[in-house]
Amino acid sequence: VPIPGVTDRPLRDRYDVVIVGGGIQGIALGYELAKLGVTGIAVLDAAWPGAGASGRNGEMIRSAFSSVEWCRLFDHCLTRWHGLSAELDFNTLFTPAGYAVLAADEQEAQSLRDQLPRHRELGLRSEWLDAAGARAMIPAAAPELVQGALWQDHGGFAHHDAVLWGYARAAARAGVEIHADAAVEAIAVSAGRVEGVTVRGRRIATPLVVNAAGAFAREVAAMAGVALPTQRLLLEILVTESLQPFLRPAVASLALMGYCHQTSRGEFVGGTEWKAEHPSDEIGVTLEGLRDMASKWVRLFPQLAGVRVVRHWSGLVDQTPDLAPVLGPAPGVEGFVLDCGWIYGFMGAPAAELLARSIVDGRLDPIIEPFAVDRLYEGRLIEEGALAVPTEATT
Amino acid sequence: VSAIDPHGLRLPGGTPRVVPFTLDGREMAGVEGEPIAAALHAQGVRVLGRSFKYRRPRGLHCVADACPNCSMRVNGLPGVATCSIPLSAGDRVERQKGAPSAEHDVLGGMDRLSAFTPVGFQYRRFRRSPRLFHQWERVLARLAGAGRLPDPDVARAVAAPARFEALHTDVAVIGAGAAGLSAALAAARAGARVLLLERRDHTGGWLRAGGMPAERMVLADLERDVAAEPRIERRTESTAAGWYAEDVLAVTSARGLVELRAGAVVLATGAHERPLAFADNDRPGVMLAGGVERLLRGHGVRPGHRVVVVTAEDYGHVVAADLLAHGVTVAAVADARGVGGDAAAAVAGALHDGGVELLADARVRAASGRATVRGVVLERDGRPGREIACDTIAVANGRRPARELLLQRAASGGLQLALPAGLHAAAADPARAVVDGWWVAGAAGGAATVEEAVRGGGAAGAAAAAR
Numbered sequence: 001v002p003i004p005g006v007t008d009r010p011l012r013d014r015y016d017v018v019i020v021g022g023g024i025q026g027i028a029l030g031y032e033l034a035k036l037g038v039t040g041i042a043v044l045d046a047a048w049p050g051a052g053a054s055g056r057n058g059e060m061i062r063s064a065f066s067s068v069e070w071c072r073l074f075d076h077c078l079t080r081w082h083g084l085s086a087e088l089d090f091n092t093l094f095t096p097a098g099y100a101v102l103a104a105d106e107q108e109a110q111s112l113r114d115q116l117p118r119h120r121e122l123g124l125r126s127e128w129l130d131a132a133g134a135r136a137m138i139p140a141a142a143p144e145l146v147q148g149a150l151w152q153d154h155g156g157f158a159h160h161d162a163v164l165w166g167y168a169r170a171a172a173r174a175g176v177e178i179h180a181d182a183a184v185e186a187i188a189v190s191a192g193r194v195e196g197v198t199v200r201g202r203r204i205a206t207p208l209v210v211n212a213a214g215a216f217a218r219e220v221a222a223m224a225g226v227a228l229p230t231q232r233l234l235l236e237i238l239v240t241e242s243l244q245p246f247l248r249p250a251v252a253s254l255a256l257m258g259y260c261h262q263t264s265r266g267e268f269v270g271g272t273e274w275k276a277e278h279p280s281d282e283i284g285v286t287l288e289g290l291r292d293m294a295s296k297w298v299r300l301f302p303q304l305a306g307v308r309v310v311r312h313w314s315g316l317v318d319q320t321p322d323l324a325p326v327l328g329p330a331p332g333v334e335g336f337v338l339d340c341g342w343i344y345g346f347m348g349a350p351a352a353e354l355l356a357r358s359i360v361d362g363r364l365d366p367i368i369e370p371f372a373v374d375r376l377y378e379g380r381l382i383e384e385g386a387l388a389v390p391t392e393a394t395t
Numbered sequence: 396v397s398a399i400d401p402h403g404l405r406l407p408g409g410t411p412r413v414v415p416f417t418l419d420g421r422e423m424a425g426v427e428g429e430p431i432a433a434a435l436h437a438q439g440v441r442v443l444g445r446s447f448k449y450r451r452p453r454g455l456h457c458v459a460d461a462c463p464n465c466s467m468r469v470n471g472l473p474g475v476a477t478c479s480i481p482l483s484a485g486d487r488v489e490r491q492k493g494a495p496s497a498e499h500d501v502l503g504g505m506d507r508l509s510a511f512t513p514v515g516f517q518y519r520r521f522r523r524s525p526r527l528f529h530q531w532e533r534v535l536a537r538l539a540g541a542g543r544l545p546d547p548d549v550a551r552a553v554a555a556p557a558r559f560e561a562l563h564t565d566v567a568v569i570g571a572g573a574a575g576l577s578a579a580l581a582a583a584r585a586g587a588r589v590l591l592l593e594r595r596d597h598t599g600g601w602l603r604a605g606g607m608p609a610e611r612m613v614l615a616d617l618e619r620d621v622a623a624e625p626r627i628e629r630r631t632e633s634t635a636a637g638w639y640a641e642d643v644l645a646v647t648s649a650r651g652l653v654e655l656r657a658g659a660v661v662l663a664t665g666a667h668e669r670p671l672a673f674a675d676n677d678r679p680g681v682m683l684a685g686g687v688e689r690l691l692r693g694h695g696v697r698p699g700h701r702v703v704v705v706t707a708e709d710y711g712h713v714v715a716a717d718l719l720a721h722g723v724t725v726a727a728v729a730d731a732r733g734v735g736g737d738a739a740a741a742v743a744g745a746l747h748d749g750g751v752e753l754l755a756d757a758r759v760r761a762a763s764g765r766a767t768v769r770g771v772v773l774e775r776d777g778r779p780g781r782e783i784a785c786d787t788i789a790v791a792n793g794r795r796p797a798r799e800l801l802l803q804r805a806a807s808g809g810l811q812l813a814l815p816a817g818l819h820a821a822a823a824d825p826a827r828a829v830v831d832g833w834w835v836a837g838a839a840g841g842a843a844t845v846e847e848a849v850r851g852g853g854a855a856g857a858a859a860a861a862r
Contacts, residue, residue, distance in 0.1 A: 082525055085521075085522040085523070085525060085528070086522055086523045086524075088522075089522060090518055090519075090522060091517060091518045091519060091520060091521060091522040091528060092522075093517060093518075093528075093532075094525055094528075095525075095528075095529055095532060096525055096526070096529055097529065140544070162517075162518055165518070166518070241473070241474045241541065241542070242447065242541040242542075243473065243541065243542055243543065243544055244537070244541070244542065244543045244544070245533070245536045245537065246544050264532040264533070264535055264536040265447075265536075266536060266541060282640075284639075284640035285637075285639060285640060286639050286640045286641055287637075287639035287641055287643050287645050287654060288639075288641065290639070290645075291652075298550075298554050301544075302547070302550055302551065302554065303544040303545055303546075303547055303550045304544070304545075304550070305545065305550040305551070305553040305554035306472045306545045306549060306550055306553035306554075307473065307474065307544070307545065308474045312637075
């Protein structure tokens with residue numbers, strides 16, 4: 001199946017920018033750089049665009065988090081999501097059906113309510129729904145798991161393939177070359193400067209390499225002599241057969257450590273985190289994961305019992321100790337930029353605009369500055385507590 | 396029985412018990428234990444549901460739980476493959492889509508509007524207004540979504556007991572057709588404990604409702620020997636639904652979930668029939684030839700009154716002869732080939748005597764009819780040619796090995812879905828493993844004859860036991 005925007009031209013001998021990884025982040029960055037007038041951009045993917053986590057995620061979009069850093073970054077993204085289809089001239093199937101983070105007990109409710117003053121301060125749109133309001137919003141959910149919800153009426157979800165295709169088409173139109181089956185095997189660094197990459201045994205010259213390699217970012221960083229303190233983890237998700245609409249908004253449950261939505265095609269899509277660490281180098285699905293997801297989703301939506309699961313997939317992420325992405329130049333290697341460590345890299349795709357501007361201006365945008373890699377080396381972790389994933393604090 | 400079975404066919408065995416059930420609230424009657432879809436077909440119900448996007452009518456097609464056509468709501472549970480679920484007294488059967496009914500759907504004309512909703516239309520419409528898009532997709536969701544959620548009491552009953560079993564066996568044989576039976580027997584005789592899994596409610600695979608008398612005798616011998624072998628545990632209505640990274644097989648049945656660990660696996664899952672591409676090949680009345688055979692021989696239900704067989708293999712001729720023998724009119728056999736093989740020649744006399752028109756080098760252009768098939772349109776010089784009236788089109792277009800589980804096992808870890816390199820060697824020599832610990836036998840490995848399947852199953856079973 002041809003993927004929109006992928007070139008069949010041979011690789012050139014030289015590019016001005018080589019982006020390693022044709023996931024949503026790499027392609028969006030290529031598009032944003034081209035928009036700012038950068039030419040000679042190549043996006044290289046080891047398999048095909050979207051083969052990794054960009055085509056294997058939960059598709060959900062929000063901006064209401066607990067930390068200033070996350071709120072700023074993702075609210076910038078959420079605002080842009082609303083205009084993205086128009087800008088890309090391609091309907092990304094973004095559905096602004098709302099996003100609810102459910103509290104199952106008073107402690108969870110309190111932790112979510114505590115975020116509201118910060119959201120007000122930052123001008124971020126969010127509200128608290130009490131138990132009755134949240135249950136009315138999600139009538140199919142078991143009431144005992146819905147004691148209230150942090151609600152964003154302009155959050156939602158999009159179709160991950162459509163988003164990737166939309167960006168890829170727009171990038172290609174702007175002159176970005178997207179190459180499939182082009183694994184980067186080595187990065188040449190000389191006297192602290194990037195000089196080129198090796199693809200299929202062939203040397204390609206470039207002064208600027210961006211590491212947007214998703215799950216394989218640690219290996220790509222190592223090629224340039226940069227150590228990333230990240231860990232590769234496996235995430236799983238299931239899809240049911242198509243059903244008449246029963247769930248409108250995107251829903252995350254802190255108690256279940258899960259996130260789900262129902263697509264307009266009627267499929268229920270939901271993933272859970274069932275162990276704090278599931279290190280893996282391979283994509284595969286586990287029966288333990290399927291049982292965890294099935295039993296939790298039946299707990300939240302009792303009428304899902306007996307519905308057939310039609311797909312179940314997994315994806316890999318390369319996770320940082322604070323679960324936040326790593327954005328900006330890699331210290332010590334001139335011409336090597338990091339755009340990795342994402343676990344919310346799908347909803348964070350529009351942030352590529354900020355990174356692109358930072359690359360062109362040579363100065364980090366204030367919104368992405370806190371996400372520079374130094375924090376990981378210096379132990380200044382970003383404390384974000386509103387994630388539906390297990391962190392050291394919850395396990 | 397004749398009151399509810401206008402076709403008047405009988406199956407060997409006990410006296411069928413006629414039981415009442417309802418379709419969309421309407422009183423019906425059927426033979427207890429026959430598939431729900433067969434009971435409906437016997438009563439002339441051709442439209443079982445509507446398609447997902449264009450709401451085109453859907454009818455019985457594969458009779459093998461390999462396509463979504465017969466998916467219906469049964470006793471409050473959506474998405475039930477009615478071609479494979481036995482009828483019980485009092486069953487509540489409902490068509491999942493259509494207003495006021497799947498037969499007379501006011502939105503059935505959606506596919507005539509397909510110029511406005513071509514493939515990929517969703518990526519172009521409403522891209523400038525997410526709000527408008529959201530309203531539009533909420534309308535679409537109502538149209539597109541298939542079944543409703545299960546009834547609350549039904550869901551509670553499904554969820555109530557945590558039925559779960561962990562099993563271990565030396566050799567798991569998946570599929571109890573001729574190859575699987577032979578593999579189980581060989582493995583057990585070599586001293587292994589064998590678990591033989593079959594997703595249908597009977598062993599024997601497609602031979603149960605097909606094949607030559609001599610082949611069915613081979614099958615009967617195998618079934619007798621397997622039943623007498625204490626080291627073989629048979630489980631029917633047990634589906635090996637998936638292979639997982641913990642190196643376990645998930646086996647699902649009405650009894651719950653079995654987490655199966657096997658020292659070795661023999662895959663004998665048979666083959667899927669291939670459909671044929673022609674315009675409107677999804678109309679109710681277009682069926683796969685094997686499905687026609689299962690309906691006819693397995694359940695005593697005639698597929699229709701006047702059949703055209705569209706074929707690219709001898710099997711279509713054999714099915715045509717079978718239809719004639721059961722009193723069904725066969726208008727024509729349209730063979731894509733110029734000359735048939737031995738099996739076609741063997742039934743040529745019977746077809747001739749039965750008034751069946753034999754068409755060689757025939758290409759099918761389209762099925763005609765709207766709600767159900769009214770005829771088949773042949774192609775001549777790249778344009779629509781002659782139309783032959785019929786109410787059923789039986790398609791025999793070869794088979795494709797059922798290797799889904801093998802792909803899961805072999806492709807785990809990588810991004811690319813590729814057949815394992817060892818498959819070719821294993822197909823030539825079933826004693827060789829395809830991937831570590833997995834053997835493949837019978838039609839799943841490419842065996843073309845029952846004899847080959849039995850021989851290959853034996854070799855694979857013995858090799859698996861020796862692991």
